[in-house]
Amino acid sequence: MHIPDGFISPSTSIAMLAITAPLWWYGFKKVKQNIDSDDNASTFLSSMAAFAFMVMMINIPIPGGTSGHAVGMGALAILLGPWAAFFCITIALFFQAVIFGDGGVLAFGANSFAMGFIGAFGSYYFYETFKNKLSNTLNLFLSGYTGMVLASVVIAVLLGIQPMLFSESGKAVYFPFDLSVTIPAIVGSHILVFGAIEGLATIGVVRFLAHVKEKIYAN
Amino acid sequence: MPTKSLIIFLLIMFALVPLGLISEYPAWGEWGIEEFQTMVGYIPQGMQNAGIDTPIPDYEIHSLSPIWSTLISAAIGTVLSFLFFTSIKKSKK
DSSP states (O other): OOOOTTSSOHHHHHHHHHHHHHHHHHHHHHHHHHHHHOTTHHHHHHHHHHHHHHHTTOOEEETTTEEEOOOOHHHHHHHHOHHHHHHHHHHHHHHHHHHHOOSOSTTHHHHIIIIIIIHHHHHHHHHHHTTTTSOHHHHHHHHHHHHHHHHHHHHHHHHHTHHHHOEETTEESSOOOOHHHHIIIIIHHIIIIIHHHHHHHHHHHHHHHHHHHHHHTOO | OOHHHHHHHHHHHHHHGGGGGGOOSOBTTOOOHHHHHHHHSSOOGGGTTOSOOOSSGGGOOTTSOHHHHHHHHHHHHHHHHHHHHHHHHHTTO
């Protein structure tokens, strides 16, 4: 799900950096308030960013010669709130991009927006909306699932519009497959498999760490 | 502070990370640029020479086995996360 550099045009990357930068600034402010008001918050935030970093390394193969991974957006959104979740995922993505070449440096805004912002806010608002309408387990599952599928839509659109916008004499300059290919391939695989994996990760992690959240944010 | 739960949680994650090596295939679309040659008959011009050189590309550390590379990469990611948020905490004074 990490868009590498060169797969979307520099103009697309810069537009996404411009959209996402103010969100980073606001997310940072929220996280800093959190850390200043609670001595233990930084340990919890660090742990959750480390979790996002590691869970994204666990590539799960699916038929058709491809693979995917959970992001942790559901668990982070529900345990930390959407702004801190977005910020933690962004930090994990930043280290992945600059140290491990996983996801582009210029495309970092696009990846942070899709997996961090859309993923975390999609999960969070799904969870809040259905809090009293669904069983908690089902709600946890579906909130992770929804965040993941929404994030995959953003990635599929960003890649799929490239050949429509940037082609020279019949050849794509950047990613060559258009929306008719990227939507079924990327969104389809997230609806069928990776959304469910994110959903299961959300249930497991929130169950395991719910008491940590309560203790840290009790006062 | 329930530090113990967080340590157990991160150790479980750390133990699970090598499972990511089972998949030989990248995510859909995240192919090496040579593979576009096979798929569409050319390498898109904008993909050539894009990106920067990173210290540990693809979580593979030269001369180390894939499992050690992955574990060390996961450890680096974890340590950096802690350094980052701890530095925010320190900077408040």
